[in-house]
Amino acid sequence: xxxxxxxxxxxxxxxxxxxxxxxxxxxxxxxxxxxxxxxxxxxxxxxxxxxxxxxxxxxxxxxxxxxxxxxxxxxxxxxxxxxxxxxxxxxxxxxxxxxxxxxxxxxxxxxxxxxxxxxxxxxxxxxxxxxxxxxxxxxxxxxxxxxxxxxxxxxxxxxxxxxxxxxxxxxxxxxxxxxxxxxxxxxxxxxxxxxxxxxxxxxxxxxxxxxxxxxxxxxxxxxxxxxxxxxxxxxxxxxxxxxxxxxxxxxxxxxxxxxxxxxxxxxxxxxxxxxxxxxxxxxxxxxxxxxxxxxxxxxxxxxxxxxxxxxxxxxxxxxxxxxxxxxxxxxxxxxxxxxxxxxxxxxxxxxxxxxxxxxxxxxxxxxxxxxxxxxxxxxxxxxxxxxxxxxxxxxxxxxxxxxxxxxxxxxxxxxxxxxxxxxxxxxxxxxxxxxxxxxxxxxxxxxxxxxxxxxxxxxxxxxxxxxxxxxxxxxx
DNA sequence: ATGTGC
Numbered sequence: 001x002x003x004x005x006x007x008x009x010x011x012x013x014x015x016x017x018x019x020x021x022x023x024x025x026x027x028x029x030x031x032x033x034x035x036x037x038x039x040x041x042x043x044x045x046x047x048x049x050x051x052x053x054x055x056x057x058x059x060x061x062x063x064x065x066x067x068x069x070x071x072x073x074x075x076x077x078x079x080x081x082x083x084x085x086x087x088x089x090x091x092x093x094x095x096x097x098x099x100x101x102x103x104x105x106x107x108x109x110x111x112x113x114x115x116x117x118x119x120x121x122x123x124x125x126x127x128x129x130x131x132x133x134x135x136x137x138x139x140x141x142x143x144x145x146x147x148x149x150x151x152x153x154x155x156x157x158x159x160x161x162x163x164x165x166x167x168x169x170x171x172x173x174x175x176x177x178x179x180x181x182x183x184x185x186x187x188x189x190x191x192x193x194x195x196x197x198x199x200x201x202x203x204x205x206x207x208x209x210x211x212x213x214x215x216x217x218x219x220x221x222x223x224x225x226x227x228x229x230x231x232x233x234x235x236x237x238x239x240x241x242x243x244x245x246x247x248x249x250x251x252x253x254x255x256x257x258x259x260x261x262x263x264x265x266x267x268x269x270x271x272x273x274x275x276x277x278x279x280x281x282x283x284x285x286x287x288x289x290x291x292x293x294x295x296x297x298x299x300x301x302x303x304x305x306x307x308x309x310x311x312x313x314x315x316x317x318x319x320x321x322x323x324x325x326x327x328x329x330x331x332x333x334x335x336x337x338x339x340x341x342x343x344x345x346x347x348x349x350x351x352x353x354x355x356x357x358x359x360x361x362x363x364x365x366x367x368x369x370x371x372x373x374x375x376x377x378x379x380x381x382x383x384x385x386x387x388x389x390x391x392x393x394x395x396x397x398x399x400x401x402x403x404x405x406x407x408x409x410x411x412x413x414x415x416x417x418x419x420x421x422x423x424x425x426x427x428x429x430x431x432x433x434x435x436x437x438x439x440x441x442x443x444x445x446x447x448x449x450x451x452x453x454x455x456x457x458x459x460x461x462x463x464x465x466x467x468x469x470x471x472x473x474x475x476x
Numbered sequence: 477a478t479g480t481g482c
Contacts, residue, residue: 069477095477132479190479201477242478325477407480 001038012063012459016043021264022050028061029393029459034451037404041067042074048264049077053272054085056334056341060393062348063455064402064447068093070267073347073403076396078332080341081273086261087281088270089252091344092327094245096285097292098203098236099323100349100371101169102382103300105307106315107229109209112471115310119207120429120472122306127205127299128197129476130433135196135298144188147195148180151290152321155297160196165300168360169321170350173297175290179283183240184247187284190239191291196298200437200476202400203235204373205299207472208380214464218384221366222319224466231316232380232468233299234373235476236325237292244288248281273342282327289326296321319382320360320369324349324399332394343394351385351397351462359385370462372453375401375446376430376438377423379469381453383462397462401449410445411436419443432475441475 006014006028014035016026026046028035042065049059049071056078065074070090079085112119128135139147147154152166152173166173198205210228213219224230237244252269255277256262263269271278300318307314327344352358352368359368367384374380378401389395405413416435419442423430432438450467457464 093477098477199477200480203477236477239478245477 001035001040001043003032003035005043012455016047018050022047024050024055025058026050027058028065029455029461030063031451031455034063034447034455038065039067042072045070045072046075048268049075051264052086052268052270053261054079054081054083056080062396062398063452064347064398064400066403068346070265071344071346074398075346076344076348076393078341078343078394079273080339085273085342086270087273087278087327087342088268088344089245089248089281090267090269091346092245092285093325093346094242095236095325096241096245096288097323098325099292099296099321100373101233101296101300101321102319102369102371103231103303103316104223104319105229105231107311107313109227109229111311111313112229116429116471119310120431122310123205123472123474124431126302126306127474129474131200133197133199134193137195138193139195144192145180147294148183148287148290149178150174151293152297155294160298160301165297165318168318169293170323173293175286175293177283178286178290180287182280182284183244183287187240187243190243194238195295196302197238198235198299198474198476199238200434202441203476204376205303205474206232206470208232208468208470210466211469212467214466218366218465221363222369222382222465224382230468231303232371232373233296235295235299237288238295240291241288244284248284251277285327289323292323293321320371322349322369322371330394332390341394345396347399348396349399350395351383351389352395353385353387353389367463370397372398372449373400374449375443376441376473376475377428377443377470378449379467381449381464381468382466383453383456384465386460386463388460389462392459392461398452398456401446401452403445404447405445407440410440410442414439414442414444428470429472430475438475
């Protein structure tokens with residue numbers, strides 16, 4: 001990307017002033033090197049987002065941004081219903097409420113010695129992974145509705161985990177105002193036996209060690225110490241979220257003319273927040289958020305069972321669970337005035353600063369944990385929301401490394417077997433039902449996650465707390 | 477992301 005197109009606001013903040021049909025500026029958070037390597041499509045897409053009705057302040061792209069469906073992945077945009085603001089299915093993405101949950105184990109790296117292979121085998125055996133994977137559960141229609149209404153709270157009530165888990169989950173495990181009646185039978189059908197499954201693509205369950213502490217004070221408050229073993233679970237709402245996304249996208253394209261919305265790109269299909277269609281989508285999307293929260297809760301329970309068999313000294317506790325594909329109603333102060341906004345985060349993690357009431361009480365003084373999943377075989381990071389993050393991009397940060405190469409391109413260039421062998425030589429065990437999937441997820445098909453989080457940190461979006469390195473990766 | 481697709 002040509003950096004001359006931008007007004008450089010500061011070292012890591014780049015702006016395109018509004019022109020043409022843009023209502024607000026487009027802003028990219030990135031280092032100069034990341035921006036130079038960034039897909040031109042990102043500017044085109046956030047500039048299009050900046051044209052949508054009721055958009056507030058600016059359309060943003062995070063340092064890991066790349067080309068997505070309509071909105072870039074790594075995009076943030078907030079809309080005001082009082083100014084004709086819209087909600088967009090493409091602004092949330094197909095994998096509704098995809099997110100990361102981080103578990104502490106109470107184990108140290110030394111506790112894994114001699115057990116790593118057995119643990120990898122047991123996790124791979126018990127965690128359903130891959131395209132169309134099925135879990136042990138099969139939901140009746142009434143259980144499906146309970147799950148879609150109560151999220152992780154439903155899972156805990158059914159014996160999958162403890163109330164303590166909910167305390168450290170976004171929305172305390174239950175997204176309010178979900179409406180299972182707006183979720184089609186087809187979506188429910190697809191999800192019936194997919195609860196507690198990982199899925200495919202970039203989803204994974206990883207056993208990691210804390211390799212570096214970058215903020216000792218916050219790390220201690222988060223219960224993280226060097227050489228600790230932790231577990232990251234990265235997955236979303238499976239077939240249900242995808243089906244909801246597909247159906248509403250189609251409906252929003254058809255309805256756009258009725259709502260008098262001129263779309264700069266039909267992939268940006270959206271509906272006014274105050275329309276019946278907008279409200280129906282929000283009800284269904286929140287039900288999908290509950291599905292993802294319940295899914296990660298059940299996976300937590302399965303993981304606990306595996307650890308109890310192999311490493312009974314382990315005590316798995318949730319540090320935090322946060323989504324990076326959502327649209328949420330939040331209060332934000334704009335020019336001294338508090339406004340209720342519909343914040344779309346697509347491949348962007350919520351990153352609320354210290355003292356925000358949405359953060360669990362014991363973590364509140366330190367800022368919300370921001371969980372950044374790296375690409376397979378590379379590092380992940382834990383960051384914390386900062387006091388200034390609310391004013392920068394509505395309290396948002398990056399979500400991962402971000403692809404630098406398409407899946408097709410990665411398949412041409414890399415071999416799954418080779419990647420597994422190479423990582424094994426570095427002490428990282430990859431277990432996956434699909435070598436093709438492994439090739440698509442090759443570490444070199446992604447940006448450098450360390451550079452991405454450094455840019456997020458330097459821009460002030462979130463503050464780096466700890467670095468995690470993989471030991472075992474169960475790959476979807 | 478996805479019962480991976482014109």
